[in-house]
Amino acid sequence: MPATNSLKELHQTHQQLEDARHQLERGPVQIKARESIVRKREKELEDYHAELKRQKMFADQKSLDLQSLEKKITDLKVKLNSAASNREFDIFKEQIRADEMAMSVLEDEILEIMERIDSETARQEEYEQNVAKAKEDRDAFRAQFETKSRELHDTIQKLEKHLASLERLLPSEPKEQYRRLVASRGAKAMSAVSNGACGNCYVNLTPQQRIQIKSGVVLFCSSCGALLYIDESQEP
Numbered sequence: 566m567p568a569t570n571s572l573k574e575l576h577q578t579h580q581q582l583e584d585a586r587h588q589l590e591r592g593p594v595q596i597k598a599r600e601s602i603v604r605k606r607e608k609e610l611e612d613y614h615a616e617l618k619r620q621k622m623f624a625d626q627k628s629l630d631l632q633s634l635e636k637k638i639t640d641l642k643v644k645l646n647s648a649a650s651n652r653e654f655d656i657f658k659e660q661i662r663a664d665e666m667a668m669s670v671l672e673d674e675i676l677e678i679m680e681r682i683d684s685e686t687a688r689q690e691e692y693e694q695n696v697a698k699a700k701e702d703r704d705a706f707r708a709q710f711e712t713k714s715r716e717l718h719d720t721i722q723k724l725e726k727h728l729a730s731l732e733r734l735l736p737s738e739p740k741e742q743y744r745r746l747v748a749s750r751g752a753k754a755m756s757a758v759s760n761g762a763c764g765n766c767y768v769n770l771t772p773q774q775r776i777q778i779k780s781g782v783v784l785f786c787s788s789c790g791a792l793l794y795i796d797e798s799q800e801p
C-alpha cells in the first residue's frame with residue numbers, strides 16, 4: 566500500500582466531506598435567518614402604520630378640543646356683552662383671555678402633530694421597500710441554495726465513493742480503530758505529522774515511529790489517538 570500518499574488523500578477526502586456536509590447544514594439556518602429579517606421588517610411596517618393611526622387620532626382629538634374651546638369662547642363673549650356688573654365683566658374677560666391662550670397653545674400642538682404626520686406619511690414607501698428588499702434577499706438566497714444543495718449532494722456522493730475506495734486500501738487490523746475514530750471525530754480522526762510531531766496535539770514522534778510510518782505501518786498518535794501520516798510535501 567502506498568501508505569503516505571493515500572492516507573493524505575484519505576484525510577483530505579474526510580475534510581472535503583465535512584466541509585460539504587457543513588455547507589449543506591448551514592443553508593437552512595441561513596434561510597431561517599433571512600426569514601426572521603423579513604418578519605422584523607414586516608413588524609416595523611405594521612408598527613409604523615399603527616403609530617401613524619395613533620397620531621391621526623390624537624390630532625382629531627385635539628381638533629375636537631379646539632372646536633369646543635372656540636364654542637366656549639363664543640358663549641363667554643355673549644355673556645360678557647350682557648354682564649350685569651363690572652365685576653362679572655372682569656371675570657368673563659379674564660376667562661376669555663385664559664381660554665384664548667389655551668386655544669393658541671392647542672393650535673400650535675395641532676400644527677406640530679400635523680407636521681409629524683406629514684413627514685411620517687412620506688416614509689411609508691421606505692418601510693414598504695425594506696419589506697420588499699428583505700423578501701427579495703430571502704428568495705434569492707433560497708433559490709441559490711437550492712442549486713447549491715444539488716451540487717453539494719452530488720459532491721458528497723462522489724466523495725463518499727472515493728472515500729470507500731481509499732478505505733479499502735487500509736489494512737484490516739487498524740481499520741476497525743480507524744472506523745471508531747471517524748465515527749466520533751470525523752476528519753479529526755486523522756493527523757498529518759508536522760515538524761516531527763502530531764499535527765493535532767503536537768506530541769513529538771520518536772524517530773522509530775517516523776520510520777515505521779514511512780515504511781507503511783499504520784500508526785495512531787500515542788497522545789490524541791489520531792491516525793498519523795506523513796505529508797510528503799511538508800515533511801520530506
Ligand SMILES: [Zn+2]
Pocket residue numbers: 756763764765766767768786787788789790791
Ligand atoms: Zn496527537
